[in-house]
Amino acid sequence: MTFRQSDQLRWHHSMRLVVYRELAPHTTRSCHVIDQQTTTNSGRRIQTSQQTEEFFRTIDEELKQGIVSPRIFNDSELYAHELDRIFARCWCFVAHESEIPMPGDYVLRYIGQDQFIVVRDEDGQVRVLFNKCTHRGSPVCRVEKGNSSHFRCPYHSWVFKNTGEWSGAPYRKKAYKKLDAELWGLASAPHVDSVHGLIFASLDPGAPTLDEYLGEMRWYLDALLGLNDQGMSAIGEPQRWRVPANWKSGAENFMADAYHVPSLHRSAEEVGMFPGIEAGGAGPQASSRHVYFDEGHGMIINDGFLPPPWHRSGFPPEVADTFQPDRLTSDQQLFVENHSATTFLIFPNLGLVRVPASPHPGAPPTVFTYLRQWQPSGPDTIVNWNWTLGWNSAPEGFNEEAYVAALSMHGPAGILEQDDTVVWGGAPVAGKSVFARKSGMRFNFQLGLDGMSDYAEDPEWRFPGRATTSALGEAPQRAFYRRWLREVSTPDRPERTENGE
Secondary structure, eight states, X not given: OOOOBOTTEEEOTTSOEEEEEESSTTSOEEEEEEOOOOOOOOOSOOOOOHHHHHHXXXXXXXXXHTEEOGGGGSOHHHHHHHIIIIITTSEEEEEEGXXXXXXXXXXXXXXXXXXXXXXXXXXXXXXXXXXXXXXTOOOSOOSSEEEOSEEEOTTTOOEEETTSOEEEOTTHHHHOTTOOGGGSSOOBOSEEEEETTEEEEEXXXXXXXXXXHHTTHHHHHHHHHOSSTTOEEEEEEEEEEEESSOHHHHHHHHHHOOTTHHHHTHHHHHTTSSSSGGGGSSSTTOOOEEEEOTTSOEEEEESOSSOTTSOTTSOOHHHHTTOOGGGSOHHHHHHHHHOEEEEEEETTTEEEEEEEEOSSTTOOOEEEEEEEEEEESSTTOEEEEEEEEEETTSOHHHHHHHHHHHHXXXXXXXXXXXXXXXXXXXXXXHHTOHHHHHHTOOEEOOTTSTTSSSOOBOTTOOSXXXXXXXXXXXXXHHHHHHHHXXXXXXXXXXXXXSSOO
């Protein structure tokens, strides 16, 4: 059987995947190498030790004081709970619809540390299939992206349709006379849905709908990604690279940490990439504020980084003129006219950043839209995934400039990204430290707590969520860790366990 597959991918003899990707239209091709994740989520039922149960109660009490133990950033038992109770239960982002536009198109992605085939079947339905053969567990797909009507296991050549259905095997009429094919298809995510091109999947049969999971955060997705009916598309391939950090550090940073911007990222202003960087921070020169939800979602809101004629969101007139305000409610229109999002987080690990940057020295700023996912690869390691999104209605030149600006700031060698990934590495080291444990070390999340800083809820905010008067606080981060604690401390419902007990 012959399968169609991408000619941009090949396996290196060292079993590392070599991904050739287009950096931008009309630019030269580059090679990005990343080792495949090799470990997977445990299939056994997770048990919680008495010591960890007591630790959960301690975390609950300490969060009220705005302090967090470093242990949560590097603990093997807690990490097992995260894989089992967060990534195997929550709705997780897996791909953008533009990556698989045609029937048969697929990409390989991860939920937790389990690998899935995200594929558009022959009828156009998006499926999320567990990439393990039901015969002996070998991966049935070993190419990162391509197009195929079927997937064949290399071990014994069991064949599966791109719907996941079992399709055949060698000597089928002699070897499997009584096989019930309906029982032996690829396991698949029980829930798959999308919003504005973002494809999510949940592995929990009892999960709420995606809209219920997003709650009022969906209102902001409409205002940020649904500005016209042509929508957005991923530009080029996602970039990936390993970072010695815990996934929660990246998530809470994108969710609400404007406080670090002027200090950690000062060099971006000094080299002319981000003029007036104080405006993107949490100090008196900034117009930023937080909007957050008890569900662990949240964002940094700004009132516009660039003057007219740029749109409040930072887009130039030739892009903003393609927006269709009548697609939005009157309140969403009012929000778009006066505010935009700098960053956001959808719990647990999908982030977005939309800020201006100069794509070239001396060039005017270009706003870019970046999706970011922090895929866990252990309690002290993540694989960063980046997608640049471009408006389908925008001039080609604008999207190309935005792609370059995004890479320059938040790509694998981006000027801001290098700053972030260096400092995020401290938390898991402290989390494993003997002295930190014995001395009772705690991390401080008290910014904005009980009058600590010029920071309060804004009673005049008319839009969804809890809004604050500034970004000089950490209320969203505390909400994030409260959601994290609820999930990791809550066992599966009995009907979700292996043996039904």
